[in-house]
Amino acid sequence: MLLQPALVVSAVLFALGVAGVLLRRNAIVIFMCVELMLNAVNLTFVALAQQLGPEGQVVVFFVMAVAAAEAAVGLAIVIGIYRHDQTLDLGNINLLSG
Amino acid sequence: MANTVDLVWLVVALPLAGFLANGWISFFRPQAKRAVSVIGVGVLVLAFVVAVAVVRAAAGVEPAWFFVVKLWTWMPAGNLVIDVAAQVDRLSSVMLLVVTGVGMLIHVFSVGYMREDPGYARYFAYLNLFVFFMLVLVVGASFPVMFVGWEGVGLCSYLLIGFWFTEKANADAGKKAFIMNRIGDFGFLVAMFMIFDATGSLSFREVFESAPVHFAVGGTTITLITLALFLGCAGKSAQIPLYTWLPDAMAGPTPVSALIHAATMVTAGVYLVARSNILFAMAPLSSAVVAGVGALTALFAATIALKQWDIKKVLAYSTVSQLGYMFLGVGVGAYTSGLFHVVTHAFFKALLFLGSGSVIYALHHAYHHTHAHEDAQDMRNMGGLAKYMPWTAGLMWVATLAIAGVPGFSGFFSKDEILARTFARGAEAPYFYVLWGMGVVAALLTAFYMTRLMLYTFHGPNRTGERERAHLHEAPWVMTGPLVVLGAGSLFAGVLNLPEVLPFSGRLEHWLEPVTEAGAVYLPEAHLAHGTEWALLGLATLIAAAGMAGAWRILKPGSLVPARVAPAEAGWRLLLSRKYYVDEIYGALIVRPLVWVSDRVLWKVVDALVIDGAAVNGSARTTQLVGWIGSRLQTGRVGAYVLLFVVGVLWLLRAVAGQGS
Amino acid sequence: MITGLFWAFSGIAILAALLCITRKSPVASALWLVVTLFALAGDYVLLDAQFIAVLQVLVYAGAIMVLFLFVIMLLNLGRSGTRTDIKGWMGRVLAAALGTALVLELLPLRDLGPPEQIRIPAGTLATLAETKGAVGMIAEPLFKAYLVPFEITSLLLLAAVIGAVVLAKRKL
Numbered sequence: 001m002l003l004q005p006a007l008v009v010s011a012v013l014f015a016l017g018v019a020g021v022l023l024r025r026n027a028i029v030i031f032m033c034v035e036l037m038l039n040a041v042n043l044t045f046v047a048l049a050q051q052l053g054p055e056g057q058v059v060v061f062f063v064m065a066v067a068a069a070e071a072a073v074g075l076a077i078v079i080g081i082y083r084h085d086q087t088l089d090l091g092n093i094n095l096l097s098g
Numbered sequence: 099m100a101n102t103v104d105l106v107w108l109v110v111a112l113p114l115a116g117f118l119a120n121g122w123i124s125f126f127r128p129q130a131k132r133a134v135s136v137i138g139v140g141v142l143v144l145a146f147v148v149a150v151a152v153v154r155a156a157a158g159v160e161p162a163w164f165f166v167v168k169l170w171t172w173m174p175a176g177n178l179v180i181d182v183a184a185q186v187d188r189l190s191s192v193m194l195l196v197v198t199g200v201g202m203l204i205h206v207f208s209v210g211y212m213r214e215d216p217g218y219a220r221y222f223a224y225l226n227l228f229v230f231f232m233l234v235l236v237v238g239a240s241f242p243v244m245f246v247g248w249e250g251v252g253l254c255s256y257l258l259i260g261f262w263f264t265e266k267a268n269a270d271a272g273k274k275a276f277i278m279n280r281i282g283d284f285g286f287l288v289a290m291f292m293i294f295d296a297t298g299s300l301s302f303r304e305v306f307e308s309a310p311v312h313f314a315v316g317g318t319t320i321t322l323i324t325l326a327l328f329l330g331c332a333g334k335s336a337q338i339p340l341y342t343w344l345p346d347a348m349a350g351p352t353p354v355s356a357l358i359h360a361a362t363m364v365t366a367g368v369y370l371v372a373r374s375n376i377l378f379a380m381a382p383l384s385s386a387v388v389a390g391v392g393a394l395t396a397l398f399a400a401t402i403a404l405k406q407w408d409i410k411k412v413l414a415y416s417t418v419s420q421l422g423y424m425f426l427g428v429g430v431g432a433y434t435s436g437l438f439h440v441v442t443h444a445f446f447k448a449l450l451f452l453g454s455g456s457v458i459y460a461l462h463h464a465y466h467h468t469h470a471h472e473d474a475q476d477m478r479n480m481g482g483l484a485k486y487m488p489w490t491a492g493l494m495w496v497a498t499l500a501i502a503g504v505p506g507f508s509g510f511f512s513k514d515e516i517l518a519r520t521f522a523r524g525a526e527a528p529y530f531y532v533l534w535g536m537g538v539v540a541a542l543l544t545a546f547y548m549t550r551l552m553l554y555t556f557h558g559p560n561r562t563g564e565r566e567r568a569h570l571h572e573a574p575w576v577m578t579g580p581l582v583v584l585g586a587g588s589l590f591a592g593v594l595n596l597p598e599v600l601p602f603s604g605r606l607e608h609w610l611e612p613v614t615e616a617g618a619v620y621l622p623e624a625h626l627a628h629g630t631e632w633a634l635l636g637l638a639t640l641i642a643a644a645g646m647a648g649a650w651r652i653l654k655p656g657s658l659v660p661a662r663v664a665p666a667e668a669g670w671r672l673l674l675s676r677k678y679y680v681d682e683i684y685g686a687l688i689v690r691p692l693v694w695v696s697d698r699v700l701w702k703v704v705d706a707l708v709i710d711g712a713a714v715n716g717s718a719r720t721t722q723l724v725g726w727i728g729s730r731l732q733t734g735r736v737g738a739y740v741l742l743f744v745v746g747v748l749w750l751l752r753a754v755a756g757q758g759s
Numbered sequence: 760m761i762t763g764l765f766w767a768f769s770g771i772a773i774l775a776a777l778l779c780i781t782r783k784s785p786v787a788s789a790l791w792l793v794v795t796l797f798a799l800a801g802d803y804v805l806l807d808a809q810f811i812a813v814l815q816v817l818v819y820a821g822a823i824m825v826l827f828l829f830v831i832m833l834l835n836l837g838r839s840g841t842r843t844d845i846k847g848w849m850g851r852v853l854a855a856a857l858g859t860a861l862v863l864e865l866l867p868l869r870d871l872g873p874p875e876q877i878r879i880p881a882g883t884l885a886t887l888a889e890t891k892g893a894v895g896m897i898a899e900p901l902f903k904a905y906l907v908p909f910e911i912t913s914l915l916l917l918a919a920v921i922g923a924v925v926l927a928k929r930k931l
Binding site: 001002003004005006007008009011012013014015016017018019020022023024025026028029031032033035036039042043046047048049050051052053054055057058060061062064065066067068069070071072073075076077078079080082083088089 | 761762765766769772773776777779780781785788789792795796799802803805806807808810811814815818819822823826827830831833834836844845846850851853854855857858859861862865866868869872873877878879881883884887896897899900901904905908909912915916918919920922923924925926927929
């Protein structure tokens, strides 16, 4: 049974993704960390699908589709921001400051 | 014939249509007076015709016909379901005919009286609206529907009293009437709540049919309900202590006084008591209060009327006094007599008001011609007008004889019946003898002050002024015509309900029996011997004769001087002419403390400090502060957001995991 | 044997992820992420999800990561000498602390597993993959029970395409 190991790996990968988001300033790298988290969750789905049926894998399929869409739009926004500010450092992008 | 009865909605809808049409005209074509007259009078004529048809159709169905025409459901709320429904029974049919009939005549009169007023269309719009609400009040088949009419006539009363609102006194009189009525309406509302609480219904039929089940005779609940209802009646029908608005209401155009403050609206209270007769019959204490207040009002107002100089004020206090009679009647359980007096009073008081309107119209025009600024309503400026206005004078004499109680005239029968029924109740408690005595004295005073009014207005030398005299003349036919019809009514309305000792007696009594029999069960059988009845009739005749002869002997119209040069009153005359200073007493006891509390406490403390300072501005400041704190959190730094987000997730996760394991 | 293989792939994935988030250059990060994704694809195969594994390689490691690299190159972020985008010591400590806390909180959850009643017998998935094929196993729920979400996904992708064009284009 690989469920327990898979969940452990998933937890570690997810935590690494979170740590990456906290650690980095570059928007693109943060983006990649988010992808990492998505993959950690996918691993959970796939592992649990062994016990609960193939629907879990269908969900992974949807996650991938959404991730693709998100990457496309997100990267378009990144390009837009870079064009506007000449930087991707989130420390310098604070238009929402109250 | 139920189909014709269903048309009752049309009777109510016609004046509403007239209001809408005239209201439109008053905004966009204020000069189209011909159209206004046709619409304003036309809808009333049609309504009267339809009302006659409805009543005829309904009367064909025997026995004890009773129709409830449901139009639509108004408030379905839980176990409270209120329908907008019209009730056509013997009681409402009487009122239906009186309201549309007398209303129609007054509309016709108004065509002449208001002809030159710039607000002609507005006036007729209000008048039609008033008739609409009055009809709603009369035919409503439940307390709430009646209350709509009740409030509506109050509103129209306000609008019409303050019709010439450019003068502050008129606008104030309108407000006074409205506020006094509000006090009464409060009683009506409370009564409705209590009735619903006790019986679980508000429709007349259900409440009255189930009243014997829900209430104990003379119980606290029924007594409180009826007292609250009577508070409403006292406001609307100008009884002590809420009567002071009615004399002030004379600020409106005179036909309005005739329509609202004599013939229709003020009788709504009597109508309500007669309608709820079973409730009042089951509460002897409340009935005694009603009778007592009625008798007191009748006497009190009659004394004030003795020394008024304003012709309309005399009639106003006379109205209050006559309303007192009606309440005396319904208070002693003579519901038919009370309603009978409503009907006869509608005729002769409308006639008196319209006649005085005719007089005022003549004087106003005379003064207008010579550009004099004299009071066209002060009797000291009149005198000897019979010469110039024979029709008006003659017809007003008819009405005067009727109200004074001269045998053969309508007022004689209705007033005598109330007094006789009061006297009959005296056998069970001396209290009613006292009331009867007050009623008799009031009758004497009535004969006196009405004769005084006629003497000063139409007889003796003319005091209008040399130059004006040439311009005094009779009003146009459109004004005298309705007077003739009303005069006929004042003469003959008495045959509706002749006393038992005469042939053809008690027609209205029998007519209303199905309505009053519910309450009659709870009333003691009060029957007078024929001898006593004859004696009372004789006494009434004597009283009327004494009052009129006394006035004729004592008063000397020749020694009067015009208002401009009249000396000030003194002693008891001053007391009466200032109406016992009731307005001043109310002002000192109620209005001024209220104003003081409103100003010093409610405004400067409650409103300015608590509501404005603490509640309004305080909440705004709190919001601002919280918002400022919140805005400090919005650093715009994604890193900070993520950090907070992760911390939150960790926290939540702990909670969830703690729950799960 | 399978468990060992699983741990090997997983070890690579975790190591590569760690490197991904600690490399200075975005290009290096992206490439390490690709390694993670490949390793995860291996894990998927071991977990009877062959079709997902293929998709992982094609869509993730292939399309999405290429897109990332493309943008990095386009914006010229990979040039040497750019200052690091890793935060200072406080950020590092915070990231490490919160990451560790997260792992510590997530680990106990692995014991919670799905309840006995709704579990399918072990090996069902493998049997299913043999009888229907790795693709057929997924196709059936996807095109039956999940047909509407599937169609909505297509709309989402269309919206994303249009959105990306609108956002990235200088002038429409």
